[in-house]
């Protein structure tokens with residue numbers, strides 16, 4: 199059974215390794231999140247916004263030409279069709295409702311690809327709440343369209359200038375901000391990472407993905423589950439949402455796709471499940487890339503959303519326990535898969551999601567098997583990168 | 591009695607604890623700096639084990655940690671430095687760092703090494719009370735390696751009592767809701783907080799830290815606790831210096847405080 203214990207652990211991974219200055223905020227959330235999310239009023243508002251504002255349910259699309267190529271039955275869960283272009287908004291809608299109930303007047307977030315930043319800026323605009331997004335300097339350059347969107351939505355984008363100047367460092371800065379502003383501020387974390395209860399809370403908000411999937415699969419295939427379920431993993435929120443209702447259903451093969459960067463052994467990688475060891479990052483005990491001395495190693499991926507040296511504790515547990523299989527995809531393979539999906543299905547995926555598509559090449563399926571790929575986001579933000587590598 | 595207990599038994603007020611990052615400004619500067627600090631009148635030192643992702647630290651200490659790591663500082667080098675330094679100074683030497691560093695070194699090996707080289711106590715800000723209680727308290731207690739726990743403005747009274755029960759060193763009163771180095775002078779709200787804690791009559795001695803930067807703040811803090819910890823301001827005072835200048839700056843800094 200995949201289950202969270204009372205201390206916020208999945209197996210040996212999880213917990214809340216936060217300094218005392220953050221304890222009261224994290225504890226406040228821990229006490230209320232399960233009950234509040236279950237309340238009918240909360241659910242009513244959450245569902246209304248997901249439906250009327252985000253545009254849910256997102257379609258489950260049978261990808262005919264892709265299926266033909268890989269000789270199996272491939273469906274795409276179209277999270278790219280959400281408002282703002284990725285799954286990230288499922289979580290930000292949920293968390294802004296929590297923040298509102300907590301009486302918070304200032305929101306902070308970290309972002310890698312900028313999708314979570316945009317999704318946070320969006321819900322803050324919707325609610326008229328001040329929004330500050332931390333983003334690594336490197337990511338600000340490579341995801342310029344999303345920086346512009348956040349600004350247009352009224353958010354302040356603060357560059358994270360420490361370390362590798364990517365997602366890990368933006369997360370550090372957001373946590374430091376929260377330490378300094380504990381009273382008026384809620385931290386909308388963007389993935390299933392961070393101290394308990396964040397990983398579980400974010401997974402619950404994202405679980406709408408697999409809830410819809412069950413119903414859609416039943417209608418389309420006659421059974422409510424796929425044989426293989428593929429999602430990319432940065433921190434792991436889209437994967438957590440896609441896996442959620444199948445965690446304890448052994449008949450579903452869970453495949454977590456990580457970014458190998460320039461290759462697992464190249465020294466420029468973000469394949470945490472292979473390169474990572476048990477440790478603590480951003481308040482959570484999980485797998486992370488680190489030196490023997492516990493210094494966190496700067497990761498690399500062409501995709502800003504996967505350029506993270508850890509994974510959420512749930513995924514660490516799923517992989518360590520053998521429940522999920524990890525597949526590593528290089529920058530090149532992801533780019534190629536992005537072009538393939540564009541040309542075969544007329545869908546330009548986010549570079550993150552392109553990693554999930556590329557995993558098709560690494561796996562084998564029966565012709566009759568049902569494969570669902572969680573298409574976490576759209577590729578508009580990545581056009582500049584894609585064009586640099588466009589096939590002639 | 592360990593060195594921390596001895597110090598607090600002998601000196602009831604105005605204890606000055608200086609924080610410095612191991613391996614900063616130069617890889618080998620820490621031991622000699624500690625000697626300089628002791629001669630200048632510092633009562634205790636807190637040595638930061640430089641970390642790549644120091645969540646509870648402000649910009650100054652982050653930057654010093656980065657330089658220290660670039661200088662090649664590792665835990666093994668640090669422990670060697672402390673072992674050599676230990677017989678040359680009398681003041682308590684406290685290590686401050688992040689729990690992942692302890693985990694990767696190996697909890698048992700870390701504690702044994704601390705004892706062997708003469709570390710007098712630990713501060714691990716991201717080791718939360720619940721984890722300490724569930725898994726580590728016994729380890730530290732059996733090794734008689736004191737661990738100092740943090741109390742901050744949002745810590746409830748009930749929790750402070752729990753912290754008191756598990757703390758084996760002094761209580762570290764975080765001056766403000768802040769990462770290190772960020773506060774200006776002590777304000778009304780902080781005074782109320784200090785008074786509230788003082789009225790609780792803690793069984794452990796306490797030191798105030800985070801954002802204490804000058805004589806004024808140090809003197810004020812000393813009214814509510816046995817003394818204070820100064821980190822970022824000291825790091826700024828020695829930044830970029832080497833040789834004689836470095837030690838002169840450290841000495842001058844202390845003289846401005848006490």
Ligand SMILES: Cc1ncc(COP(=O)(O)O)c(C=O)c1O
Pocket residue numbers: 284285310311312313314388389390430431432433434435436437502503504548550551574575576
């Ligand atoms: C489209 C898309 N997919 C995936 C991710 C990775 O995040 P997670 O692993 O939390 O789903 C991101 C992050 O920015 C993203 O924008």
